[in-house]
Amino acid sequence: MLSIDNFSLQLKGSDGRILPVLENVSLRLDKGSCLGIAGESGSGKSVLAMSIAALLPTGAVHSRSGKIEFDGCEILAASEAELQKLRGRKVGFVFQEPMTAMNPLMTLYEQIVETVYAHYPASSRADADKRVMLALARAGFKDPEKFLESYPHQLSGGMRQRAMIAMALVLEPALIIADEPTTAIDAALQVQLLSGLRRQIEQEHHSMIFISHDLGVIRAVSDRLAVFYAGCLVESGATRSILESPAHPYTADLVAALPRLVEERKLPVPIAGTLPSPERKPVGCVYSDRCRHARAECHKARPETQTLAESRQVRCLFPLFGGHI
């Protein structure tokens, strides 16, 4: 359904510097499944999502290489017209900030129906209305009629987030890309939104890419997990398997940094140091300067991706989880 092969991306910095933001990323997403993408801010996870729908401004891109294929379409080679057909109709985006992603001067109805008319200008009012109501119901609005004429500022944070989801669902895209859709929402509401999204992909056999820095949230929705660090895909595989026994030291540190809710009180363990900026990445493994397990070899060159048991992949010379095949 979606396959990314050896994709690298360099962006132009504001002062002409060239920033390598993604390095040799290879990923696959099957129909009807959900891929979680985890990483800190600055790890390249959102840039990858934008690249899949070719949403990055062309002026900002220095070079792209590799291959992104979605539903038979070669994204990097596609024309703008082909991409326009893709966005909204085949790929739906749920953005992080509903307050900035929604137009404050349009009602909820207008925001959602806009996508319908953009792709199907000849649709009848009744048909468009039907789609809008269905999307709102799927996004978890109990009585959508009440809110159709509301402006974004009249909706609560949770409702705005649902409205964003409805906008992404309205044309029933085969792929939904959700970029941190539940950050800054309280747990109870998060659970409702997440289980709603999860149900959506299960019932309709849609696929989803779910981006978050919170591994707990990712565990709740995704089947497979890809962990990003400083523009590199450091580990991928089945979500449960990775969280139970992380192979890359970065994944292990990320799991330990997660606040726990268990009987015994144990403070989360911080990761020392900070994420390197794209131009100051170490020569060796991208995590080598912060890694507690790093040896001399780790500082020499980027490790190749190796495959472990359970079809897990890791970009580390000395993975913590064994089972080489």
Next chain:
Amino acid sequence: MNKVQGPDKVLEVSALSRSFSVEKSLLHGAVDRLRGVTPQSLRALHEVSFSIDRGETLGLLGESGSGKSTLARVLMGIYEPDSGSAKLCGKDIFGQTGNERLAVLRNMQMVFQDPFGSLDPRMTVRQIISEPLKIHGLMPAKEVDSFLVKALTDVGLEAGALDLYPSEFSGGQRQRIGICRSLMLNPALLIADEAVSALDVSVQAQILELLIRLRSQRNLAMLFISHDVAVVRQISDRIILLYRGNLVEELPADKLLSHGCHPYTRHLLEAALFLREGKCLPETAPTVSLAASGMGAGCCYLSVCPKAGKECQQRPLLHEIAAGHRVACHFAGK
């Protein structure tokens, strides 16, 4: 490190209430008044009482709209309360003006959620962290620099940071600057309003570690406000839970998982256990009602409570069911 001395109760809040009128356009408001319709109001805080001891961290949990931030703002004097009182180190916070108010508030400082929005982008770190000293007229005449550098190193920043601007720092470092600023006056109480919510998990842990270290070094009392159950439980000694402006439960942090018993507390815990520990959700979990329902005379949780019965038409009072454990639910402890 100079520890703050004084009475044992750093903060005592009693029956604090604050409501907001629900905004209407000037015209609609005027028409309503002519018709004799009383303007609608939203009760953001409803007779909330609690206290914090010296060196103690009180966690404040609640969903968005529960009144968490309103409480912090009322305490800081950003909003006036409708009724109720609060004492900081034995002195009344409300009803003071000018220099007296400034002197009281010196003992209470705030760390904000947004590490980008809460620092003036056009001020250097030197200006940012010395501003509280200037306002309170406490700028040391000599060796200002060594004083500021010491404050910075206390929060894990280097001396070189003094003449840089906020934009030159990462989110975690900016939060350290915010914490440094809040500690400049050596307050007895720190109010941290979602101080780690905007940060990445790995950085979150760094800031939590810093807050815990500073707390024990300075015997600092802290009101730690967050919607994240796991974080609040890890850092707090005691926890209070707010639901739509009402204090529904208060208990020691150690007892939250095992003894938390208000239906709202259980609901929050189940959601948090699902997200943090991958535990299954029970089928009976109530759905959150998004529309703000009217505030009747009954229990604030009535409209969504799975346990609701006849007695819930009357507002339950906060009553003690075990040492240090108070609940506002008719069914608690029965």
